[in-house]
Amino acid sequence: MPMLELNDVNSYYGNIQALKGITLSVDQGEIVCLIGSNGAGKSTTLKTISGLVHPRTGTVTLEGKVISGMPAHEVAGLGVAQSPEGRRIFPRMTVLENLEMGAFTRPAPDPADLDRVFELFPRLKERINQKAGTMSGGEQQMLAMGRALMARPKVLLLDEPSMGLAPMLVDVIFGIIRDINAQGTTVLLVEQNALQALSIANRGYVIQTGKLVLADDAKSLLKNDMVRKAYLGEE
Ligand SMILES: Nc1ncnc2c1ncn2[C@@H]1O[C@H](COP(=O)(O)OP(=O)(O)OP(=O)(O)O)[C@@H](O)[C@H]1O
Numbered sequence: 322m323p324m325l326e327l328n329d330v331n332s333y334y335g336n337i338q339a340l341k342g343i344t345l346s347v348d349q350g351e352i353v354c355l356i357g358s359n360g361a362g363k364s365t366t367l368k369t370i371s372g373l374v375h376p377r378t379g380t381v382t383l384e385g386k387v388i389s390g391m392p393a394h395e396v397a398g399l400g401v402a403q404s405p406e407g408r409r410i411f412p413r414m415t416v417l418e419n420l421e422m423g424a425f426t427r428p429a430p431d432p433a434d435l436d437r438v439f440e441l442f443p444r445l446k447e448r449i450n451q452k453a454g455t456m457s458g459g460e461q462q463m464l465a466m467g468r469a470l471m472a473r474p475k476v477l478l479l480d481e482p483s484m485g486l487a488p489m490l491v492d493v494i495f496g497i498i499r500d501i502n503a504q505g506t507t508v509l510l511v512e513q514n515a516l517q518a519l520s521i522a523n524r525g526y527v528i529q530t531g532k533l534v535l536a537d538d539a540k541s542l543l544k545n546d547m548v549r550k551a552y553l554g555e556e
């Protein structure tokens with residue numbers, strides 16, 4: 322049974338159909354990436370999984386249990402954490418307070434989870450009492466990912482973690498995504514940085530105007546002509 326499965330999902334914003342029959346799956350322990358250009362429906366896919374958007378038809382299942390239609394906090398409680406596009410950290414709260422908020426699905430924040438986050442992101446430990454809004458873009462990205470990990474999720478949904486980061490920091494972030502996965506967390510990664518995403522992923526899907534147009538293992542997608550032209554900037 323897949324860890325996460327979307328079956329013929331159709332999601333709308335009012336009358337606008339943003340997802341058109343999305344069917345995909347993520348197995349336990351995998352990194353799966355979803356690539357596509359602006360407005361393709363990547364964030365909507367993640368929001369439909371995390372319960373921020375409810376599909377009009379189709380189902381989302383987590384370990385075989387239907388989660389579509391559940392409110393977002395219940396989905397979070399079942400083990401799905403999202404690091405949203407644009408980070409959405411709480412700017413007036415400190416790093417520590419932001420991380421504690423991430424543990425809202427648990428009875429209390431677990432010091433072991435904090436230790437794990439600080440091990441992955443030593444920078445956050447150095448800045449534990451800094452107001453999150455005063456941190457750099459890269460640090461805020463680390464905080465958003467750390468906050469999501471505080472829920473000790475089974476599935477981590479990452480929406481464009483490399484957006485706006487300097488190339489060196491992009492490498493760092495992708496390395497950390499690998500580490501998080503190696504520690505047992507299943508990852509669904511949304512990226513416009515297709516090269517980096519496919520380099521760490523097991524499998525990938527390509528989405529165009531709300532429809533999946535390609536699904537393959539990451540190595541094959543890296544060699545695919547359409548992917549190379551449209552998403553890797555090659556002639
Ligand atoms: N809250 C909303 N209300 C109305 N339309 C929306 C809303 N959010 C997204 N859309 C529309 O749904 C479509 C898919 O948007 P989505 O944010 O999922 O794209 P994306 O692939 O994440 O793009 P980007 O790479 O720019 O983040 C777009 O046409 C967008 O304008």
Ligand SMILES: [Mg+2]
Nearest residue numbers: 363364365406
């Ligand atoms: Mg998006």
